[in-house]
Amino acid sequence: MGDATPDQLIEGLARICERVGLSPPTGLTRLTGGATMESWRFSCGEDDFVLRRAPSLAFMEDRPFGHDVEAAVIEAARAAGVTAPQVVAVLEPQDGIGSGFVMRALPGTPNPKEILLFDEADALLKQAARDLARIHSLGRGDVPDAVPVMDYRQAIADLRAQFEEAGGDRPIIALGLKWMADNCPDECEPVLNHGDYRMGNLLAQPGRLTGVLDWELAHFGDRHEDLAFGCMAVWRFARYDRPALGLGSLEDYFAAYEAEAGVSVDRDRFRYWLIHRTVWWALGCLRMAKFWRDGSDRMLERVVISRRTSEQELDLLMLLEEDAPEEERPRTVALPEPPEQVGEATDGELAIAIYDWLGTVKDRFTGHDKFQYAVARNALGMISRYNAAAIPAFENAPLARRIIEGEASLQDQGLLGELREAILATIMQDVPKYPALAVARKMWTGEK
Structure with a gap:
């Protein structure tokens, strides 16, 4: 919810809507997604709007500019014929709901x-x-x-x-x-x-x-x-x-x-x-x-x-x-073998059990909670797959330092293969459904 509750957001939006001549807001709903900012949809009479705001004022401290400037850029883009939304209000300190702006909702899906x-x-x-x-x-x-x-x-x-x-x-x-x-x-x-x-x-x-x-x-x-x-x-x-x-x-x-x-x-x-x-x-x-x-x-x-x-x-x-030597690129690498589990349940198996149970209560979640539910299951999936021993070990910080200083590069024999093995093992734990992974596995391991 950031640093404001839905009730506080409604109160602040009511002040904003009154200031710009809109009817009182109703039906406030948190929208899914957004890697940095929050988005909330609401209605004023028959018209729909979206509140875009920062999760906290602290979050805005190292941003290159504020929401007032972003709103001005959007309006300039609209004037140039870009299909950008119309900004109707920029949040002010007295509104009491942080930093952001309100824009008219547009048709279509961002999914x-x-x-x-x-x-x-x-x-x-x-x-x-x-x-x-x-x-x-x-x-x-x-x-x-x-x-x-x-x-x-x-x-x-x-x-x-x-x-x-x-x-x-x-x-x-x-x-x-x-x-x-x-x-x-x-x-x-x-x-x-x-x-x-x-x-x-x-x-x-x-x-x-x-x-x-x-x-x-x-x-x-x-x-x-x-x-x-x-x-x-x-x-x-x-x-x-x-x-x-x-x-x-x-x-x-x-x-x-x-x-x-x-x-x-x-x-x-x-x-x-x-x-x-x-x-x-x-x-x-x-x-x-x-x-x-x-x-x-x-x-x-x-x-x-x-x-x-x-x-x-x-x-x-x-x-x-593609900048590596021609003789290095065709060499294939092996995928890590999953460890055999015996004895008491591992941390990963506990995570899988919770993941499976959450799948039985999916229908209880709506709106942004449904999105967070999916994120939570993704997190449990990452935990369930984690196995540090499966990732090829080499001293990452010293190697990174040598690369930065120009003392190591993809021209070095075997380095491309080592990095391929390491990243394959890592991403198979983190995001095994990432589309590029299937392409990389085929290229690097010879899988059909």
């Missing part, structure tokens, strides 16, 4: 599982490319001065600091950081980036894009960063085979974008930002545990997302391994 099953995926891909090009048409004078401009090298340094803060002991992330430092492109004329343009932040109906959401990471930078982010494997969900947003081919996506933007997509810059943002999200996942530990956001989802770091490490190694 990637539903969207990626729609017919006319090609039409939706073209509309997504169109809206992204329109976002990139906005200039510095169109949005508040608080929207930052990315310094590429500083961005790498910030990620390096984040890596060290998180322990500095993930060799695959170290590989990504070193590759980024060695391959950082020259800065180009900056355009407004949405910063989080992907499935999960797009609303859609069959064949029609109905909304672009979650603008909290907006900044000025390279257009290829936005193009690449939505094409990361993690944001394709079950459609790993469709590299562009899970909707289609990169060729079709680039062609639609180029037609609207009037510029050509640089494939090398696209690859750089694909790797950069994969490292960024890997460290973002790790950081979720920090938010939970320091109390700024105690949502169950935070600690579970932190264990999804292995997804990004898998994706990152698959992106980087």
Whole structure:
């Protein structure tokens, strides 16, 4: 619930609605999802609205800008023809419900599982490319001065600091950081980036894009960063085979974008930002545990997302391994054998028992509680599969340090195989249903 109860939210929303001339709010319901912010849907008469707010004021302390700036960026995007929601009010301190804003609800679903099953995926891909090009048409004078401009090298340094803060002991992330430092492109004329343009932040109906959401990471930078982010494997969900947003081919996506933007997509810059943002999200996942530990956001989802770091490490190694020597890439690796259990129940078996029991009471949960129920079962699944002995052991922190310093790399004989074995064993415990895992297993182990 963050730092406000539903009753307190209703009271605060009543003050906001009165201030902007809306009828009193009713039917407040917590929406599912949201990796950082909360979303609540409510009605004023016959019209529906969404409250977007931070889980706590402390959570906003290290953000690049506040919700007032985010709201202004959204309104600028709407004026440029982007299918963005209309913001009707920005929360004020006297409202008593924290930091956020209220916007009109849009039709459609943000659920990637539903969207990626729609017919006319090609039409939706073209509309997504169109809206992204329109976002990139906005200039510095169109949005508040608080929207930052990315310094590429500083961005790498910030990620390096984040890596060290998180322990500095993930060799695959170290590989990504070193590759980024060695391959950082020259800065180009900056355009407004949405910063989080992907499935999960797009609303859609069959064949029609109905909304672009979650603008909290907006900044000025390279257009290829936005193009690449939505094409990361993690944001394709079950459609790993469709590299562009899970909707289609990169060729079709680039062609639609180029037609609207009037510029050509640089494939090398696209690859750089694909790797950069994969490292960024890997460290973002790790950081979720920090938010939970320091109390700024105690949502169950935070600690579970932190264990999804292995997804990004898998994706990152698959992106980087094309730079390994030709003789290293064809070598296969073995999967760990599950241990035989005897005697009293293990911790993992206790977790499985609770997981199974929760499956019998699923129908008792509704709304956001149903989402949290699913997250809780995911957490129990991670606990049930955990077996430290199954993960190949090597000194992660020293290896990561040698990689960062350029003393070890994928050019070293056997290192690619060691990292493949380690990440396969880790992700099979953390997220065994991750779509990219099946692809990696086939490539790296020779499975059919």
